[in-house]
Amino acid sequence: MARINHHFLKLASGYLFPEIARRVRAFEQDNPTLAPRVIRCGIGDVTEPLPDAAIKALHAGVDDLAKRETFKGYGPPTGYAFVREAIAQGDFATRGVTIDPDEIFLSDGSKPDANGFLSMLGEGNVIAVSDPVYPVYVDTNVMAGNTGEAGHGLNSVRYDDLVYLETGPSNGFVAAPPHHRVDVAYLCFPNNPTGAVATRAQLEAWVRYAHDNDTLLLFDAAYEAFIQDPSIPHSIYEIDGAKDVAVEFRSFSKVGGFTGVRAGYTVVPTTVTGLTPEGLRQPFHPLWHRRWATCSNGVSWPVQRAVAALYSDEGRAQTGELVRFYIENARLLRAAVKSIGLNVFGGENAPYVWAQCPQGLSSWDAFDLLLREAQVVITPGAGFGRCGEGYFRISAFNSRANVVEVGHRLSALTAMRSV
Numbered sequence: 001m002a003r004i005n006h007h008f009l010k011l012a013s014g015y016l017f018p019e020i021a022r023r024v025r026a027f028e029q030d031n032p033t034l035a036p037r038v039i040r041c042g043i044g045d046v047t048e049p050l051p052d053a054a055i056k057a058l059h060a061g062v063d064d065l066a067k068r069e070t071f072k073g074y075g076p077p078t079g080y081a082f083v084r085e086a087i088a089q090g091d092f093a094t095r096g097v098t099i100d101p102d103e104i105f106l107s108d109g110s111k112p113d114a115n116g117f118l119s120m121l122g123e124g125n126v127i128a129v130s131d132p133v134y135p136v137y138v139d140t141n142v143m144a145g146n147t148g149e150a151g152h153g154l155n156s157v158r159y160d161d162l163v164y165l166e167t168g169p170s171n172g173f174v175a176a177p178p179h180h181r182v183d184v185a186y187l188c189f190p191n192n193p194t195g196a197v198a199t200r201a202q203l204e205a206w207v208r209y210a211h212d213n214d215t216l217l218l219f220d221a222a223y224e225a226f227i228q229d230p231s232i233p234h235s236i237y238e239i240d241g242a243k244d245v246a247v248e249f250r251s252f253s254k255v256g257g258f259t260g261v262r263a264g265y266t267v268v269p270t271t272v273t274g275l276t277p278e279g280l281r282q283p284f285h286p287l288w289h290r291r292w293a294t295c296s297n298g299v300s301w302p303v304q305r306a307v308a309a310l311y312s313d314e315g316r317a318q319t320g321e322l323v324r325f326y327i328e329n330a331r332l333l334r335a336a337v338k339s340i341g342l343n344v345f346g347g348e349n350a351p352y353v354w355a356q357c358p359q360g361l362s363s364w365d366a367f368d369l370l371l372r373e374a375q376v377v378i379t380p381g382a383g384f385g386r387c388g389e390g391y392f393r394i395s396a397f398n399s400r401a402n403v404v405e406v407g408h409r410l411s412a413l414t415a416m417r418s419v
């Protein structure tokens with residue numbers, strides 16, 4: 001009989017979003033007259049159509065496939081050179097960072113990349129994540145066998161052998177490097193779920209730590225396009241020395257509205273190394289290349305054309321507009337949360353607003369209360385880790401009409417004020 005990967009059995013409970021969907025479904029079934037009023041600000045999925053430049057490129061890419069002269073079959077597994085060159089220029093050279101197009105690996109998104117990268121890590125790595133954390137980092141490490149069992153009681157949202165770096169208002173939801181060494185550390189800025197951003201000095205401390213401790217940094221910059229403050233780095237490679245220690249994940253899901261199209265990329269500099277069992281240094285780059293060539297045939301031609309179109313003048317103007325739209329949503333949501341007297345974080349350089357629950361209300365209580373009293377779906381902070389308890393996340397990915405309506409409903413929410 002086929003033996004299963006027993007690490008999957010360690011996964012503590014269902015992924016956060018199915019549980020939210022279950023509760024919303026139950027509410028809608030029990031309250032059919034209120035069901036049409038439900039506004040979803042829970043999952044971080046975009047709502048606005050793709051930039052016109054991307055739509056045109058997708059159409060043109062499909063037309064290419066209809067003619068023998070322009071037909072495209074299998075492409076290079078890591079993406080066509082013209083796409084990777086556009087990325088190297090548009091995302092890095094413009095910020096004074098030199099990334100070789102061959103260090104860019106085009107993919108179907110950064111969630112699969114964050115997962116796939118684990119296949120190159122050996123056993124026994126000490127891995128650090130922030131708490132609260134994007135749950136994918138934790139669950140993929142559980143599946144890969146990089147953690148122990150799920151804890152019990154107070155530890156029920158934690159896994160043995162994983163290092164949790166606690167964040168909260170006192171450190172601005174930005175973890176400092178730990179005092180002991182870890183082999184791998186995940187950094188996500190702008191952060192999901194808290195919307196926090198790391199300053200240059202904070203990122204410099206991490207790069208210094210990585211050099212001193214031989215730590216691999218996995219830097220997730222899925223939300224970099226939302227950074228408004230010009231002093232905040234968009235890429236870890238804006239920090240001197242980062243090209244020796246960091247891999248960076250990027251996504252077109254939010255900046256280009258590609259959550260359903262699927263595209264992202266990972267930067268693996270040729271200078272980032274790990275240790276072989278014999279203790280020799282081995283660059284990850286050829287391994288990641290080999291993995292792509294063996295395990296994937298890359299991203300579809302129309303999607304690659306659409307990615308390149310995002311870097312055209314027209315595409316840049318349109319993605320800029322899209323980002324400004326969601327950032328304005330975040331501003332409105334921040335104001336609404338403040339209006340009911342709650343502490344609010346994030347939402348200024350990120351599409352997520354992170355609100356503190358009123359004293360005495362757990363994050364799932366806040367979820368149930370907001371659903372019951374206002375028919376607004378948020379994401380309970382506890383779903384992102386123990387330190388997320390007492391907070392909830394509101395996503396700014398929504399139509400303006402919905403955001404304005406959520407603002408009205410929150411402002412009128414006496415139940416939340418009086419807890």
Ligand SMILES: Cc1ncc(COP(=O)(O)O)c(C=O)c1O
Nearest residue numbers: 109110111134192222251253264
């Ligand atoms: C921090 C972070 N990284 C990666 C992703 C996934 O990106 P993609 O759609 O490219 O797989 C998300 C999506 O919500 C995210 O929040």
